[in-house]
Amino acid sequence: MMKDEIKEVLISEEEIQTKVRELGANLSKExxxxxxxxxxxxxxxxPFMSDLIKRMDIHLEVDFMDVSSYGNEMVSSGEVKIIKDLNTSVEGRDVLIVEDIIDSGxxxxxxxxxxxxxxxKSVKVVTxxxxxxxxxVDLTPDLAGFIVPDEFVVGYGLxxxxRYRNLPYIGVLKPEVYQG
Ligand code: XMP
Ligand code: MG
Incomplete structure (x- = not known):
């Protein structure tokens, strides 16, 4: 089973859902x-975006970007390539970017x-x-769910x-998984 490959659960499903509700309430006011x-x-x-917007009791519009940084799986190079751009113009809009994790920034x-x-009109970030x-780079999210240590984490999108994006929690893999 997939869960046998997880060394440790860092953030449980319940902790995530409680936090998402809290973030959604804040953003609804904002x-x-x-x-x-x-x-x-x-x-x-x-997964985060899907849960978060359901906790925002306001009218909003959703869109997606797919970007990739040149570089390998675990280290980002800073050069960003747009794979899929927005369908919507951001001109004059209040934009809220939803991210799974901010590492290098x-x-x-x-x-x-x-x-x-x-x-x-404005650009804010929730991670x-x-x-x-x-x-x-000097970048601070406007809202962040959890601070994590400098370890590679998987699950809930990551x-x-x-693989592992479909885990309902955030965890750390057993070392033998990386070593293949
Ligand atoms: P930067 O470094 O640009 O990167 O802030 C953000 C992107 O890097 C990936 N990333 C991770 N992915 N576990 C992952 O599965 C991690 O611990 C991790 N750290 C960074 C991720 O794609 C994120 O969007
Ligand atoms: Mg990514």
Whole structure:
């Protein structure tokens, strides 16, 4: 079974759901007047985005970006390639970017600057996980669910070689899984 490959559960399903409800309530207040454009960063943000918007009791619009950083699986290079752009114009909109994790901050830094350049009215960031020790640029999310240590984590959207995104919790893999 997939769960036998997990060394440790860092954040349980229940803890995630409680936090998502709290974030959703905050965001409902923040955006009660503004019909925000909520932008999920594929693929990792998909489960978080899905749960989060259901906890936002306001009118909103959803859209998605798929970006990849040049570099390998575990280390991001800072150069960002757009795989799928938004369908919607951000001009004059309040944009909320939804991320699974901020590590170096390079991906998000690129997106924030891109949306400002495209004349968004405001750009804010909500991330489920924040790994501040990994930071290479000065970027602080407006809202973060949990701070995680500088360890590779999987589950609830986060993958290792495209697997484990469907775990309902955040965990750390057993070392033998990486060693194949
Ligand atoms: P940066 O470094 O640009 O990266 O903030 C954000 C993206 O890097 C990936 N990432 C991880 N993926 N477990 C993962 O499965 C991790 O511990 C991890 N740390 C960074 C992720 O794709 C994220 O969107
Ligand atoms: Mg990713």
């Amino acid at each position: 955006y009660s007047e503004s019909f925000p454009l909520v932008v999920g960063v594929l693929k990792g943000a998909m 390079l991906t998000l830094n690129y997106l924030v600057e891109l949306f400002h350049y495209r004349k968004a 489920l996980l924040d790994k501040p020790e990994g930071r290479k 993958d290792f070689a495209e």
